[in-house]
Amino acid sequence: MSSPQLAAKRPVSPALAGPYGHPFHPILVTVPIGAWVCALVFDISSLVVDDPGFLTKGSVWLIAIGGLGAVLAAMVGLLDLFAIPTGTRAFRTGLTHMSLNLAVTAAYAANFFWRQADYGTPDGVATGPLVLSAVSLATLAVSGYLGGKLAYHYGVRVADEATQAHGYQN
Numbered sequence: 001m002s003s004p005q006l007a008a009k010r011p012v013s014p015a016l017a018g019p020y021g022h023p024f025h026p027i028l029v030t031v032p033i034g035a036w037v038c039a040l041v042f043d044i045s046s047l048v049v050d051d052p053g054f055l056t057k058g059s060v061w062l063i064a065i066g067g068l069g070a071v072l073a074a075m076v077g078l079l080d081l082f083a084i085p086t087g088t089r090a091f092r093t094g095l096t097h098m099s100l101n102l103a104v105t106a107a108y109a110a111n112f113f114w115r116q117a118d119y120g121t122p123d124g125v126a127t128g129p130l131v132l133s134a135v136s137l138a139t140l141a142v143s144g145y146l147g148g149k150l151a152y153h154y155g156v157r158v159a160d161e162a163t164q165a166h167g168y169q170n
Contacts, residue, residue: 004085004088005155006160007083007084007085008083008084008085008090008154008155008156008157009083009155009156009157009158009159009160010083011023011079011080011083011157012079012080012082012083013079016076016079017076017079017080017083017157018076018157020159020163021158021159021163023076023080023157024076025073025076025077025079025080025157026147026151028069028072028073028076029069029073029077029144029147031065031066031068031069031070031072031073032066032067032069032070032073032105032140033066033140033144034066035062035063035065035066035069036062036063036066036108036133036136036137036140037137038062039058039059039062039063039066039133040059040130040133040134040137042055042056042058042059042062042125043055043056043059043124043125043129043130043133044130046059046124046125047124047125047130049124051122052122052123052124052125053120053121053122053123055124055125056115056118056119056121056123056124056125057119057120059115059125059133060112060115060116060119063108063111063112063115063133064112066108067105067108067109067112070101070104070105070108071105073101074098074101074102074105077097077098077101078098080094080156080157081094081095081098083156083157084156089154090150090154090156093146093149093150093154094150094156096146097143097146097147097150100139100140100142100143100146101140101143103139104136104139104140104143107132107135107136107139108133108136110132111129111132111133111136114128114129114132115129
């Protein structure tokens with residue numbers, strides 16, 4: 001295994017990014033992903049129930065929770081990006097992953113403020129914010145694919161094979 005490859009497996013700061021073989025970023029991304037998926041489910045559900053007000057309010061809260069989680073995940077993810085040697089395919093993939101995530105987070109922030117005018121109304125979510133949520137979530141899926149490529153294809157922050165072999169011993 002080459003030295004740049006080994007460098008991408010080690011955390012820049014174990015206290016902040018997670019110890020070797022246990023990165024915090026994959027744990028933290030579950031918050032915005034889960035919150036934003038649920039927000040879209042609430043949005044769609046608000047169009048088919050008789051009293052949708054609680055769903056539209058819940059969706060706004062879920063978007064806010066997802067935004068806070070995204071900020072935390074981004075800070076830790078940036079530390080993981082710093083571990084990848086610049087000028088490599090893995091680094092470029094990491095930059096694309098980060099850029100897409102920042103765009104999605106900005107879109108959800110805009111979506112949150114867009115919804116403030118209708119907050120508390122008994123109506124279902126408007127078409128514009130619903131479409132923005134769907135497009136943002138689709139973009140997040142593309143970014144998630146790239147994050148998976150970083151971990152599973154390039155081995156960023158994944159323990160080396162010698163460490164992994166311990167799990168297959170009796």
